[in-house]
């Protein structure tokens with residue numbers, strides 16, 4: 772009946788974004804967290820993070836979405852990307868600056884999504900989870 776309303780109410784689940792778009796964003800970002808740099812090979816569990824938080828009007832466009840490890844995703848919460856980059860630089864404490872983290876986020880969000888590659892990988896592997904496993908073993 773009211774499709775837009777239903778979509779909005781259901782958006783918090785894992786399917787608020789199409790699986791191939793989720794995978795394409797992970798692939799665009801090199802299967803690693805855009806904030807702390809942790810990669811799946813290092814044990815990171817990937818999630819999508821809204822650069823501009825939804826609570827502050829951020830949208831689901833790929834230019835507002837980056838790959839984040841679950842730790843960064845949960846700790847960023849509704850903080851601004853600038854504040855969170857500062858906190859992450861302090862937490863990491865290995866010479867990387869908040870400006871470098873912000874520059875990386877900006878650079879990633881401007882890239883085109885490898886949608887065709889993500890779709891092909893899902894089609895050949897049977898599911899997004901299997902495709903992700905295949906992508907990380909590449």
Ligand SMILES: [Zn+2]
Nearest residue numbers: 804807840843
């Ligand atoms: Zn992280």
